[in-house]
Amino acid sequence: MDLSLTPSQSLERAVAIAGSQSALARVCGISQAAVWKWLANGKHLPAEHVLRVEKATGVPRSLLRPDIYPEDLHVRPALSSVVCDPGSLSNAYHFSDTPAGRTAAEAPAAAADRSPIPFPCKEVQG
Structure with missing residues (x-):
């Protein structure tokens, strides 16, 4: 996956992998119109949908929302x-x-x- 994609381009990639705006909307449990608005207005994918989209499409969360999930974020396992x-x-x-x-x-x-x-x-x- 190209790590130089912007969040908007990453969202477009997720839509393409899902197959359509409607398919991505079903993954998120929202309307197709909401996905269209994100794309048309260049908005970020809302935070509550990032993990579902990542799981369904394989587009990393750090590309979809780098402001929330930076690439260098390391999560330590629970002790x-x-x-x-x-x-x-x-x-x-x-x-x-x-x-x-x-x-x-x-x-x-x-x-x-x-x-x-x-x-x-x-x-x-x-």
Whole structure:
């Protein structure tokens, strides 16, 4: 891919690879008219569509939006991650104003004892 393309030329390349303005619009979940306006007015591809367009067309994000994704941007991998056991997941913040089993006299206390249920996840080094 030619790394000397402007963002407008890169957007035109993405349209050509997608096959049409309509095809690129479907990738972005927008109308063909919106893609036409970007091209006709020389506008940048909106940031919320850059990653989808890159994935669908192979045109690098650093060419589509160099102001957001500079070529020399290096992302370091995470040093740790969170691992969850999906089998034990529940709604960790499920509360009710009138929980089953509480009498009318106990209801005022219900608001005071709303602490979240611990989430079954742990951090692992990787």
